[in-house]
Amino acid sequence: MKNVCRDYMNKNCIRNNCKFIHDPELCVDFYKTGKCNNKDICTFTHKINNELLQNFLNKNNSKNDNKNDNKNNNNKKPIKNTESFEANYNPPDMRIQYEYGKNRCELQIQSNDVIIVPDLFRDDKNIYDKILDEVFSTDYDKNILIKPWHEGCHLIVDDHYEWKKDCPTFNYVINKIADYFNMDIKATRLNWMQKLTDFKFQHHDAAALKPEKAKVQNFTVGVSFGYTRDIAFQVANHNDCRNVISFPLPNGTTYCFSKDININWRHGVSAIKTDKSYVHKPEDGRISIIAWGYTRQIDVN
Numbered sequence: 230m231k232n233v234c235r236d237y238m239n240k241n242c243i244r245n246n247c248k249f250i251h252d253p254e255l256c257v258d259f260y261k262t263g264k265c266n267n268k269d270i271c272t273f274t275h276k277i278n279n280e281l282l283q284n285f286l287n288k289n290n291s292k293n294d295n296k297n298d299n300k301n302n303n304n305k306k307p308i309k310n311t312e313s314f315e316a317n318y319n320p321p322d323m324r325i326q327y328e329y330g331k332n333r334c335e336l337q338i339q340s341n342d343v344i345i346v347p348d349l350f351r352d353d354k355n356i357y358d359k360i361l362d363e364v365f366s367t368d369y370d371k372n373i374l375i376k377p378w379h380e381g382c383h384l385i386v387d388d389h390y391e392w393k394k395d396c397p398t399f400n401y402v403i404n405k406i407a408d409y410f411n412m413d414i415k416a417t418r419l420n421w422m423q424k425l426t427d428f429k430f431q432h433h434d435a436a437a438l439k440p441e442k443a444k445v446q447n448f449t450v451g452v453s454f455g456y457t458r459d460i461a462f463q464v465a466n467h468n469d470c471r472n473v474i475s476f477p478l479p480n481g482t483t484y485c486f487s488k489d490i491n492i493n494w495r496h497g498v499s500a501i502k503t504d505k506s507y508v509h510k511p512e513d514g515r516i517s518i519i520a521w522g523y524t525r526q527i528d529v530n
Contacts, residue, residue, distance in 0.1 A: 320529040338526040340489040350481040357454040363396040384421040414522035424509035428500035450485040453478035455515035459499040466493040
């Protein structure tokens with residue numbers, strides 16, 4: 230009977246959500262004394278309604294469970310959002326720098342840098358068309374001059390032929406790169422992706438693998454003209470990790486990376502997934518002019 234509301238049995242419970250049992254069929258005399266003088270003819274019950282009692286017990290058990298859960302949770306060690314509070318002076322695997330509105334590079338270049346310069350060719354809107362027109366105007370057989378590269382995933386203009394002397398726009402781009410980055414350029418290439426499905430495998434540039442190249446090449450510069458594509462960098466120095474980061478290269482965007490990036494990361498141009506009915510259009514094309522060479526940089530490793 231201790232779970233029955235005393236005020237209710239005295240007809241004066243005014244609580245809206247009383248936590249004790251209100252049983253209208255329970256005998257008041259039996260509740261108060263445990264005896265009923267009218268037990269043979271009493272119209273009320275001498276035991277609590279089983280359904281009301283069960284609901285009361287279930288409700289209280291649920292509250293106790295919640296209390297115990299909270300108690301157990303309070304005993305658990307809180308999850309930390311920080312692994313260490315010690316200062317870390319190690320250089321990052323990749324540092325991304327961004328420069329805009331300069332006539333010459335004013336950045337202090339480090340060996341772990343990726344640099345983005347979006348406006349170096351801001352005023353040259355038609356370089357994509359100009360370069361292709363100049364390449365196709367040379368005297369070489371275009372079926373030989375323009376050939377598949379990297380297992381046929383895109384095209385290049387073959388460097389074994391002397392087509393560059395007849396392409397002033399290509400040379401304008403190379404000279405502007407050399408001047409902006411104060412770069413001694415040792416080699417160049419023209420890549421051409423005609424279709425959205427063309428791409429570039431993840432790879433290292435030669436200086437990461439050949440010591441004789443590394444002596445004279447510590448910097449790669451690429452300029453993207455035409456359709457916006459993503460340049461992607463894939464972790465290469467951890468056998469159990471092949472994570473990739475990427476960023477888009479709108480028309481005229483210059484990107485470059487230093488020595489350690491070439492060693493510790495692979496790079497490539499991500500493929501674009503198309504449906505089976507895709508037919509490429511002229512505006513899907515993209516060329517990249519690549520320059521390899523040497524520029525002053527701080528070695529952080």
